[in-house]
Amino acid sequence: MSESRCNGPSVGRLCPALGWLRRYSGRLFRADALAGLTLAAYLLPAAIGDASLARLPAQAGLYACLFSGLVFWLFCGSRHTAVTVTSAISLLLGTSLGELANGDTTRFGALAACTAILSGLLCLVAWLVRAGALSSFISETVLIGFKSGVALTLASTQLPKLLGTSSAHGGFWECARHLFDHLHEANTASMLIGAAALAVLLAGKFLLKNKPVALPVVVGGIVLSALLGLEGRGVHMLGEVPQGLPVPGVPPLAASDINQILPLAMACFLLMSVETAAIGRVFAARHGSRFDANQELLALAGANLAAGLGQGLPVSGGMSQSLVNENGGARTPLSGLIASLLILVVVLFFSDLLRTLPQPVLAAVVLTAVLGLVDVAALRHLWKTDRQELVIAAAALGGVLASGLLRGVLIGALISLGLLIHRAAHPHVAVLGRIPGTRRFSDLQRHPDNEAIEGVKIFRPEGALVYFNADHVLNTVLDQVFAVQPAPRSVVIDLSGSPRVDLAGAEMLKALHHRLAAAGVSLHLVEARSSVRDKLRLEGLHELTGSINRFTDIADAVNTSRNSQPPLGRTNSRAASGDLA
Numbered sequence: 001m002s003e004s005r006c007n008g009p010s011v012g013r014l015c016p017a018l019g020w021l022r023r024y025s026g027r028l029f030r031a032d033a034l035a036g037l038t039l040a041a042y043l044l045p046a047a048i049g050d051a052s053l054a055r056l057p058a059q060a061g062l063y064a065c066l067f068s069g070l071v072f073w074l075f076c077g078s079r080h081t082a083v084t085v086t087s088a089i090s091l092l093l094g095t096s097l098g099e100l101a102n103g104d105t106t107r108f109g110a111l112a113a114c115t116a117i118l119s120g121l122l123c124l125v126a127w128l129v130r131a132g133a134l135s136s137f138i139s140e141t142v143l144i145g146f147k148s149g150v151a152l153t154l155a156s157t158q159l160p161k162l163l164g165t166s167s168a169h170g171g172f173w174e175c176a177r178h179l180f181d182h183l184h185e186a187n188t189a190s191m192l193i194g195a196a197a198l199a200v201l202l203a204g205k206f207l208l209k210n211k212p213v214a215l216p217v218v219v220g221g222i223v224l225s226a227l228l229g230l231e232g233r234g235v236h237m238l239g240e241v242p243q244g245l246p247v248p249g250v251p252p253l254a255a256s257d258i259n260q261i262l263p264l265a266m267a268c269f270l271l272m273s274v275e276t277a278a279i280g281r282v283f284a285a286r287h288g289s290r291f292d293a294n295q296e297l298l299a300l301a302g303a304n305l306a307a308g309l310g311q312g313l314p315v316s317g318g319m320s321q322s323l324v325n326e327n328g329g330a331r332t333p334l335s336g337l338i339a340s341l342l343i344l345v346v347v348l349f350f351s352d353l354l355r356t357l358p359q360p361v362l363a364a365v366v367l368t369a370v371l372g373l374v375d376v377a378a379l380r381h382l383w384k385t386d387r388q389e390l391v392i393a394a395a396a397l398g399g400v401l402a403s404g405l406l407r408g409v410l411i412g413a414l415i416s417l418g419l420l421i422h423r424a425a426h427p428h429v430a431v432l433g434r435i436p437g438t439r440r441f442s443d444l445q446r447h448p449d450n451e452a453i454e455g456v457k458i459f460r461p462e463g464a465l466v467y468f469n470a471d472h473v474l475n476t477v478l479d480q481v482f483a484v485q486p487a488p489r490s491v492v493i494d495l496s497g498s499p500r501v502d503l504a505g506a507e508m509l510k511a512l513h514h515r516l517a518a519a520g521v522s523l524h525l526v527e528a529r530s531s532v533r534d535k536l537r538l539e540g541l542h543e544l545t546g547s548i549n550r551f552t553d554i555a556d557a558v559n560t561s562r563n564s565q566p567p568l569g570r571t572n573s574r575a576a577s578g579d580l581a
Helices: 010-014 017-023 026-053 058-075 087-096 105-128 132-137 140-163 172-181 188-207 214-228 255-287 293-309 319-327 334-349 351-356 359-368 376-385 387-425 470-481 503-518 530-538 541-545 554-563
Strands: 429-434 441-443 456-461 490-494 522-526
Touching: 017 058, 026 058, 026 087, 026 140, 026 214, 026 319, 026 334, 026 359, 058 105, 058 293, 058 334, 058 351, 087 140, 087 255, 105 132, 105 255, 105 293, 132 255, 132 293, 140 172, 140 188, 140 255, 140 359, 140 376, 140 387, 172 387, 188 214, 188 359, 214 351, 214 359, 255 293, 255 319, 319 334, 334 351, 376 387, 429 470, 429 554, 456 470, 456 554, 470 490, 470 503, 490 503, 490 554, 503 522, 503 530, 503 541, 522 541, 522 554, 530 541
Parallel strands: 456 490, 490 522
Antiparallel strands: 429 441, 429 456
16 A cells, blocks of 8 residues: 555545545455554543643543544545644643633633644645645754653653642743642552552553553553542542533634734644654655655644644644554554544543543553653764764753743754754865775865875865855865965865855855965866856856866866966965965
């Protein structure tokens, strides 16, 4: 079964399900039905737990998974990605909407639903302008730090529920301080039931990977609550969960409310698009299929619009849920629909059984997700291989802990963009030497055994030559040329690593020619791509530096330079470069 877009008519490309449903068989249905059952068993406790993270009633999480799942399977391009409420987005809602709701639970639910609708509309706009590639602008390093910060914040909100103490509202530091100040209030029965649930979940996480261990833990907690009378022992329960479906509709909010939650919706959009695209790429690489980030944006748009209209909260692709779906044997996205239909049965007929679910058990379910958010192996790898990347991850983590999740998302996005701009503005300019016994040249710094050419300096800018990095390349080349005396007779610029040269880049090469000529140094431009050659000829570099063609390589330019006489009128190179100091 292909995971790529349909090659049929436009409606088939919009809705990939119309393509694979034509080839659907009973064998596929049996595999999808089993995977859907496994996925539903995993989604139910996760939906309830993440709803509590968002400070919403349990039914909001159930409605979100139900309505989003009824739509997502039609439009998604990945056959294994499962849509769900996620810890990061739920915690983002819980920490951002409190002040706007002013303690009104009905208004809080309406704000969350409206955030889902706005997030869906942002996904739809992004799909219309084919902005799927934007998900790649948040670096994996920033996500590692951000998720670690989310995990710590999540733990600070759930540990009081596990211990039976009062909870605080606010950021990580406020919640952590409140927890330590109220440890003496811990309830013994809450601690015991919570610790037992946490132990079983952690054992299941390591011994029964990607199995729905949380469902029997939840059922066991409900049974123990009835047998032992835990509510009478001071253990808090989940509370009433309405039976039946809500009336779909747009939340009754004012325009000013929508304006206030727009930044939150943008942060949710950023998180869901990045996370869902990352999941899709993992499965595409694993199964040798194509991935279309724009198609996933359309699927997210439909899923979040459905979740918001159904009084739920924003949803996204979930990595652990998607792995459960894959390991359950899913062959097509129909497994997600089957899981949603099973949740529908629970909402219609069995939701009243959830009333006596102990809060410590629910907190244990949520805390287990922390292990999936903290990527210790990735942090250790950064420590060993790239300390600069580790600092970036730490900055994203610190942004979450210091400024909260909403600002943490924005800080992470700014760090990613800043890192991208810095790298583009400071491309590496390699100094090349001849590979012994060949006509080929490579970086002298990486390969010290290469042969430096006497009287000739060879450079290769490894990036486009454009307006924001032209000065960096110019200064780097001139600093290297005049770092030793006497200066070389010739400078060769290998442009094979520069896919584009704009007007500023061409002007920089002109300035380089004039600076070098003033010191009696000739300049040769070689191995430029066809579009770059056209640009350089239009800007007059052909007349200044000599022939710019597709035939002359670095070795030819070096031979020409070594056989030529020093240019007439050669001036003192130190004087020519004096204005660089």
